Amino acid sequence: xxxxxxxxxxxxxxxxxxxxxxxxxxxSAIYNLQWFRQDPGKGLTSLLLIQSSxxxxxxxxxxxxxxxxxxxxxxxxxASQPGDxxxxxxxxxxxxxxxxxxGTRLQVFP
Amino acid sequence: xxxxTQSPTHLIKTRGQQVxxxxxxxxxxxxxxxxQQALGQGPQFIFQYYEEExxxxxxxxxxxxxxxxxxxxxxxxxxALWLGDSALYLCASSLAGNTDTQYFGPGTxxxxx
Numbered sequence: 001x002x003x004x005x006x007x008x009x010x011x012x013x014x015x016x017x018x019x020x021x022x023x024x025x026x027x028s029a030i031y032n033l034q035w036f037r038q039d040p041g042k043g044l045t046s047l048l049l050i051q052s053s054x055x056x057x058x059x060x061x062x063x064x065x066x067x068x069x070x071x072x073x074x075x076x077x078x079a080s081q082p083g084d085x086x087x088x089x090x091x092x093x094x095x096x097x098x099x100x101x102x103g104t105r106l107q108v109f110p
Numbered sequence: 111x112x113x114x115t116q117s118p119t120h121l122i123k124t125r126g127q128q129v130x131x132x133x134x135x136x137x138x139x140x141x142x143x144x145x146q147q148a149l150g151q152g153p154q155f156i157f158q159y160y161e162e163e164x165x166x167x168x169x170x171x172x173x174x175x176x177x178x179x180x181x182x183x184x185x186x187x188x189x190a191l192w193l194g195d196s197a198l199y200l201c202a203s204s205l206a207g208n209t210d211t212q213y214f215g216p217g218t219x220x221x222x223x
Contacts (some may be wrong), residue, residue: 004152036214041217043114043214044214096158096165096166097166097168098155099155100145100152102151
């Protein structure tokens with residue numbers, strides 16, 4: 001059974017810091033891995049999608065890497081801003097359904 | 111281009127009641143998935159509908175049922191509500207054969223008293 005774990009559970013940092021969020025999964029037979037952002041009480045916004053054959057994806061200040069063999073992904077946020085405050089969820093897709101971690105709650109203060 | 115829409119936004123029910131939540135997929139999408147997100151947790155897959163049939167199901171009891179209409183919109187029904195059903199219910203749509211990209215709606219917040 002696929003299990004997804006995210007650490008840390010919460011993070012509070014001053015503006016401008018570079019951040020690393022971690023995601024691990026137990027079954028390496030995945031189609032892809034996605035990182036989502038969720039604002040309080042809202043739906044999910046997809047940030048980055050990494051196919052199983054890829055090693056990383058970049059979008060603006062965000063970079064996500066995938067090491068399928070070790071069951072790990074990392075989301076790197078450069079030069080964090082208060083507007084980045086949200087919960088970040090990773091999810092793996094191994095049979096057309098997404099299995100989510102419990103998220104990292106990020107607060108960036110001015 | 112309308113994204114995924116869900117109704118209602120919020121709902122309050124009492125234990126034992128039944129509830130129906132609705133989802134309209136993004137234009138051009140034919141597959142709808144439903145997720146339950148309890149407070150402080152990640153979303154959990156309930157089931158997925160394609161061509162008006164349930165294609166996959168997660169580990170949820172039969173109290174949870176669904177339907178997909180010819181226009182691809184979908185309903186989630188929950189019978190015999192109990193306190194533990196209180197959650198944010200998310201709908202996601204995608205295109206069959208390209209479920210890499212699932213677009214999520216804003217969710218319906220269900221509170222069971």
